[in-house]
Amino acid sequence: MSDGAASPDLSAEVEGPHEGGFRARAAITTERGGPRYGEFSEQVRTLMDNVRYACPTPELVDELIDTLAEINDKLAAARIDEWHSPSGTRIDLPARGNINLPPFDVTYLNDDGAFATLTFRDFHLGGNNAAHGGQIAVAFDELGGYASAVAIQGVSRTAYLTVQYRSITPLNTPLQIRTWADRIDGRKVYVKGTLHDGDRLCAEMEALFIKLNPGQR
Numbered sequence: 001m002s003d004g005a006a007s008p009d010l011s012a013e014v015e016g017p018h019e020g021g022f023r024a025r026a027a028i029t030t031e032r033g034g035p036r037y038g039e040f041s042e043q044v045r046t047l048m049d050n051v052r053y054a055c056p057t058p059e060l061v062d063e064l065i066d067t068l069a070e071i072n073d074k075l076a077a078a079r080i081d082e083w084h085s086p087s088g089t090r091i092d093l094p095a096r097g098n099i100n101l102p103p104f105d106v107t108y109l110n111d112d113g114a115f116a117t118l119t120f121r122d123f124h125l126g127g128n129n130a131a132h133g134g135q136i137a138v139a140f141d142e143l144g145g146y147a148s149a150v151a152i153q154g155v156s157r158t159a160y161l162t163v164q165y166r167s168i169t170p171l172n173t174p175l176q177i178r179t180w181a182d183r184i185d186g187r188k189v190y191v192k193g194t195l196h197d198g199d200r201l202c203a204e205m206e207a208l209f210i211k212l213n214p215g216q217r
């Protein structure tokens with residue numbers, strides 16, 4: 001690790017045999033990466049937004065390759081395992097600090113399931129200024145995983161997930177996503193979800209999550 005990199009926070013993690021692939025008891029943090037990690041994540045998202053829509057000159061591409069290579073060298077020196085990275089564990093940040101996900105803020109997560117405000121960005125473009133269908137499925141998988149987790153108080157994996165695309169999902173618009181466990185049958189958690197732009201239904205989801213057995217990957 002380079003001198004400038006923050007030390008990983010190992011203190012909060014409950015070590016020992018984990019309950020499944022997602023380590024249900026891994027640390028949930030608000031400090032890894034420091035107070036400006038959210039700002040850093042937002043810069044990365046903006047980079048991806050700009051890359052999606054830019055048509056750089058060959059000269060600018062030359063320049064950007066050098067700049068990005070420098071940034072990548074710094075980040076590569078700060079790499080760590082997934083369980084100790086801020087990305088995915090910073091619950092104070094949009095999408096747990098995971099820049100791979102469309103950014104969302106959870107409004108509630110309880111016995112009723114999960115509700116979040118979520119925004120697809122320019123880099124989630126499918127076509128004609130609408131969100132990519134695969135990205136919509138990503139959003140449902142993430143928030144469906146939350147609904148399953150609270151329903152079974154454990155960790156699960158998606159066995160299947162189907163999406164009905166009902167109307168165009170806009171970019172750069174705060175959307176409302178709701179997921180809930182509709183039925184539980186042993187290890188099987190049947191989850192449903194909706195994605196709205198105000199009153200307009202954009203997409204619906206039905207998924208099956210399977211509770212992982214102890215030690216199951």
Ligand SMILES: CCCCC/C=C\C/C=C\C/C=C\C/C=C\CCCC(=O)SCCNC(=O)CCNC(=O)[C@H](O)C(C)(C)COP(=O)(O)OP(=O)(O)OC[C@H]1O[C@@H](n2cnc3c(N)ncnc32)[C@H](O)[C@@H]1OP(=O)(O)O
Pocket residue numbers: 022024028088089091096141142143144145146149150155156157158159160186187188208210212213216
């Ligand atoms: C830090 C968070 C803070 C805030 C949130 C707070 C709480 C949240 C906490 C944690 C959650 C965090 C994040 C979650 C976010 C996102 C979750 C994303 C999840 C994924 O993105 S995950 C990747 C994609 N996913 C896979 O990579 C799975 C590949 N796959 C397998 O790993 C196996 O396939 C598995 C494990 C699914 C099952 O395998 P298995 O051996 O354990 O079980 P088995 O096969 O016996 O099935 C048991 C019963 O399910 C039935 N069944 C199975 N599959 C079925 C199907 N497709 N259709 C219909 N029925 C099916 C059987 O028929 C049997 O039914 P029955 O018991 O009645 O006979």
